[in-house]
Amino acid sequence: xxxxxxxxxxxxxxxxxxxxxxxxxxxxxxFMCVELMLNASNLxxxxxxxxxxxxxxxxxxxxxxxxAAAEVVVGLAIIVSIFRTRHSASVDDSNLMxx
Amino acid sequence: xxxTHALAAAGGNSPSIPAPHxxxxxxxxxxxxxxxxxxxxxxxxxxxxxxxxxxxxGISLAGLVGGxxxxxxxxxxxxxxxxxxxxxxxxVAIDGPALFLQxxxxxxxxxxxxxxxxxxxxxxxxxxxxDAFAAQAAAVPGGEQEREATREGLRTTEIYPLTxxxxxxxxxxxxxxxxxxxxxxxxxxxxxxxxxxAIARRRRLLSQEAAVKYFLLGAFASAFFLFGTAxxxxxxxxxxxxxxxxxxxGVAPVTPALAxxxxxxxxxxxxxxxxxxxxxxxxxxxxxxxxxxxxYQGAPTPVTGFMAAATKTAAFGALLRLFYVAFPGIxxxxxxxxxxxxxxxxxxxxxxxxxxxxxxxxxAYSSIAHAGFILTGLIATDRRGVAAxxxxxLAYSFVTLGAFAVVTLVRDSKGEATHLSSWAGLGRxxxxxxxxxxxxxxxxxxIPLTSGFTGKFAVFQAAAGGGAAPLVIVGVxxxxxxxxxxxxxxxxxxxxxPQPSGPAVAVPSALTATTIAFGVLVTLGLGLxxxxxxxxxxxxxxxxx
Amino acid sequence: MSTLxxxxxSLEPAARSYLSPTGQEIVFLLVGVLVLGAAVVSxxxxxxxxxxxxxxxxxxxxxxxxxxxxxxxxxxxQVLVYLGSVVVLVLFGLMxxxxxxxxxxxxxxxxxxxxxxxxxxxxxxxxxLVVDAFRSSWIDLSGPAGTTRLTGEFLFSHWVLPFEALSVxxxxxxxxxxVLSRAKGDGTKxxxxxxxxxxxxxxxx
Numbered sequence: 001x002x003x004x005x006x007x008x009x010x011x012x013x014x015x016x017x018x019x020x021x022x023x024x025x026x027x028x029x030x031f032m033c034v035e036l037m038l039n040a041s042n043l044x045x046x047x048x049x050x051x052x053x054x055x056x057x058x059x060x061x062x063x064x065x066x067x068a069a070a071e072v073v074v075g076l077a078i079i080v081s082i083f084r085t086r087h088s089a090s091v092d093d094s095n096l097m098x099x
Numbered sequence: 100x101x102x103t104h105a106l107a108a109a110g111g112n113s114p115s116i117p118a119p120h121x122x123x124x125x126x127x128x129x130x131x132x133x134x135x136x137x138x139x140x141x142x143x144x145x146x147x148x149x150x151x152x153x154x155x156x157g158i159s160l161a162g163l164v165g166g167x168x169x170x171x172x173x174x175x176x177x178x179x180x181x182x183x184x185x186x187x188x189x190x191v192a193i194d195g196p197a198l199f200l201q202x203x204x205x206x207x208x209x210x211x212x213x214x215x216x217x218x219x220x221x222x223x224x225x226x227x228x229x230d231a232f233a234a235q236a237a238a239v240p241g242g243e244q245e246r247e248a249t250r251e252g253l254r255t256t257e258i259y260p261l262t263x264x265x266x267x268x269x270x271x272x273x274x275x276x277x278x279x280x281x282x283x284x285x286x287x288x289x290x291x292x293x294x295x296x297a298i299a300r301r302r303r304l305l306s307q308e309a310a311v312k313y314f315l316l317g318a319f320a321s322a323f324f325l326f327g328t329a330x331x332x333x334x335x336x337x338x339x340x341x342x343x344x345x346x347x348x349g350v351a352p353v354t355p356a357l358a359x360x361x362x363x364x365x366x367x368x369x370x371x372x373x374x375x376x377x378x379x380x381x382x383x384x385x386x387x388x389x390x391x392x393x394x395y396q397g398a399p400t401p402v403t404g405f406m407a408a409a410t411k412t413a414a415f416g417a418l419l420r421l422f423y424v425a426f427p428g429i430x431x432x433x434x435x436x437x438x439x440x441x442x443x444x445x446x447x448x449x450x451x452x453x454x455x456x457x458x459x460x461x462x463a464y465s466s467i468a469h470a471g472f473i474l475t476g477l478i479a480t481d482r483r484g485v486a487a488x489x490x491x492x493l494a495y496s497f498v499t500l501g502a503f504a505v506v507t508l509v510r511d512s513k514g515e516a517t518h519l520s521s522w523a524g525l526g527r528x529x530x531x532x533x534x535x536x537x538x539x540x541x542x543x544x545x546i547p548l549t550s551g552f553t554g555k556f557a558v559f560q561a562a563a564g565g566g567a568a569p570l571v572i573v574g575v576x577x578x579x580x581x582x583x584x585x586x587x588x589x590x591x592x593x594x595x596x597p598q599p600s601g602p603a604v605a606v607p608s609a610l611t612a613t614t615i616a617f618g619v620l621v622t623l624g625l626g627l628x629x630x631x632x633x634x635x636x637x638x639x640x641x642x643x644x
Numbered sequence: 645m646s647t648l649x650x651x652x653x654s655l656e657p658a659a660r661s662y663l664s665p666t667g668q669e670i671v672f673l674l675v676g677v678l679v680l681g682a683a684v685v686s687x688x689x690x691x692x693x694x695x696x697x698x699x700x701x702x703x704x705x706x707x708x709x710x711x712x713x714x715x716x717x718x719x720x721x722q723v724l725v726y727l728g729s730v731v732v733l734v735l736f737g738l739m740x741x742x743x744x745x746x747x748x749x750x751x752x753x754x755x756x757x758x759x760x761x762x763x764x765x766x767x768x769x770x771x772x773l774v775v776d777a778f779r780s781s782w783i784d785l786s787g788p789a790g791t792t793r794l795t796g797e798f799l800f801s802h803w804v805l806p807f808e809a810l811s812v813x814x815x816x817x818x819x820x821x822x823v824l825s826r827a828k829g830d831g832t833k834x835x836x837x838x839x840x841x842x843x844x845x846x847x848x849x
Binding site: 005006008009011012013014015016017018019020022023024026027028029031032033035036039042043046047049050055058059061062063065066067068069070071072073074076077078079080081083 | 709
């Protein structure tokens with residue numbers, strides 16, 4: 001079977017996720033967009049893993065999932081703590097900060 | 100190939116798998132640091148609160164110094180040169196650059212941890228020492244709970260094990276010999292840093308905002324790193340840097356799949372570009388720098404110092420290994436892009452620094468400019484380039500750490516006084532401190548007789564030798580711009596009148612004093628007698644494959 | 645849509661051995677369209693909780709795609725870790741930060757056109773890249789691959805050190821999250837949970 005369709009799907013998902021990061025304002029939804037990007041990478045990795053006939057890609061996909069789980073824990077801890085400080089989780093509100 | 104072989108072997112129904120070979124001795128720097136982190140967590144769980152701070156400091160120092168001793172012993176045994184090799188089934192490389200950078204990271208971390216423990220900068224509350232970290236990170240700022248926690252003298256001593264975790268990741272990062280290990284190391288060093296940014300004692304909202312920003316942009320950048328890794332894996336069929344290099348240069352045996360994937364270089368180039376985005380984000384190169392000023396400003400200053408010095412060292416180590424081990428074969432493709440990034444980074448960093456009014460933001464932009472200077476060394480693509488980058492990182496780490504340690508000392512009633520206007524006339528009020536800070540600024544500017552000069556000279560010489568003369572001209576020009584704002588701060592400190600309600604200079608304990616003294620010593624030492632360290636960096640400049 | 649997912653899901657176990665290549669491609673196509681659609685809705689909807697729920701659909705669809713690629717282990721880890729914990733945590737996060745149920749007018753940062761342009765450009769690049777590189781390649785799905793046993797053996801014979809580093813990462817994340825979220829007095833009982841505090845505050849509003 002031709003892997004090209006899987007790679008299309010991975011590429012499109014990655015772009016959707018990346019555009020989402022630009023569009024969205026809510027910190028948690030931003031993080032969800034990043035998750036989408038990670039998943040796109042996983043799909044590409046698994047497809048390439050089948051293409052090359054070795055398991056390295058699938059192992060990395062598994063590692064990514066664990067990393068994502070750790071990331072979500074850390075991210076939510078930070079976001080919830082700032083929310084308690086400020087009662088809003090909107091990223092553009094960073095009033096004290098300028099770029 | 101190993102992988103297909105393993106698939107075939109594993110197809111049988113053998114009851115056990117072949118045990119992997121792990122060289123515990125050669126991995127000891129990382130193992131010692133991670134072990135110390137685990138001991139630290141146990142101490143956090145079982146020791147009574149009043150003993151924790153001192154114990155944690157002791158455990159951290161023991162772990163970091165132990166790791167450094169292990170690095171020195173390994174280097175003395177020749178693992179940096181003749182006995183360099185791959186460890187842990189090819190996941191980790193032990194060679195000159197890895198050991199040199201691990202040594203730098205460990206020394207930096209020792210000094211940073213000393214500044215963490217500083218408790219004399221503010222008057223005691225209820226007999227309890229006050230440090231730079233929130234009494235209780237979970238309490239709402241300004242709330243009753245926080246006041247109570249401060250009264251009780253609670254301290255966030257978990258900062259020590261978190262730092263050790265980050266240091267462990269940083270030790271692994273420049274030594275990782277495949278993209279998978281590099282990704283895991285990147286996350287191991289990043290996640291604790293995101294958390295550590297969020298627990299400043301003063302200006303907590305700023306600190307938490309810095310953490311959110313750092314976290315979201317960091318996660319975004321690592322997603323790019325990962326997709327790039329996927330594309331490179333698709334191109335080469337392997338995650339090992341050495342095997343990727345073989346495929347790139349056409350040495351590897353061609354499988355049917357490789358025959359298809361290597362037809363098209365776009366896969367390789369876009370993959371490399373995306374992986375580089377992830378790494379350039381960590382070093383704070385333009386245009387991936389937007390997090391740097393906010394995070395440096397918001398994080399607790401001791402953490403900022405640690406982050407600025409050690410993260411940059413680790414990330415440049417990984418960047419060097421990626422480009423020098425896996426992609427020397429296509430240097431004509433990536434060098435022009437890195438030229439652009441280096442020029443942008445130097446120019447933007449220097450120019451934006453001129454407009455800053457806050458010392459921490461100023462140092463942040465200065466660190467961006469320095470990332471550009473270091474990139475010029477990377478572009479040289481030869482041994483001298485590697486040696487120059489290694490030396491620059493050594494010099495830069497200690498100056499940065501010292502400068503941020505000085506920033507912690509200038510205080511008013513609201514904590515650190517970081518606005519530049521309050522630094523006016525500091526030279527009259529506290530000549531010694533102002534002189535020390537001036538020395539660090541001169542080193543940043545690259546004035547002769549300081550380590551900054553030697554480092555800049557080394558990278559520019561390497562870049563010129565590597566055929567990047569225009570880059571050197573841009574580098575020298577932006578150094579001149581940078582020197583302007585460093586000198587401006589020095590003039591402000593020595594030749595303007597102090598404000599009547601200006602900040603006071605706190606008298607540090609031996610902890611911070613040691614850090615600053617060490618910074619001064621290394622700055623002058625590498626400026627006056629650089630030869631030994633230049634030789635060391637040159638000896639350590641060969642990557643193993 | 646979700647019934648479609650269920651239908652695709654019921655095909656999964658058979659997909660590897662019994663479906664003809666065309667059958668696989670049909671399932672791929674249906675699930676792929678579902679995943680893309682769910683992803684687009686997830687990043688554009690103004691209802692934040694819906695965004696998380698559509699993310700579940702997208703990630704679940706990806707698990708099916710992994711199964712079609714005979715990556716069983718990865719597929720089940722995807723279900724367990726992503727659907728089972730990550731999305732649940734995200735939903736908790738949305739609740740704890742009091743995300744409005746319903747439309748939130750300020751969900752977008754207002755740079756949709758820019759995002760659209762950037763997205764279209766990068767999608768075009770990546771897709772042409774894929775077309776160029778893989779027009780003629782072929783995967784043979786008949787061999788065994790990606791079973792839990794093989795993956796485990798491969799993991800523990802080649803990637804032990806990163807795996808251990810990963811366990812350290814989880815521990816660090818755990819410790820850090822506790823630091824940031826657990827408020828406790830000295831030796832006294834833990835204070836009322838943060839969840840309750842937030843909920844009572846919500847009521848007050």
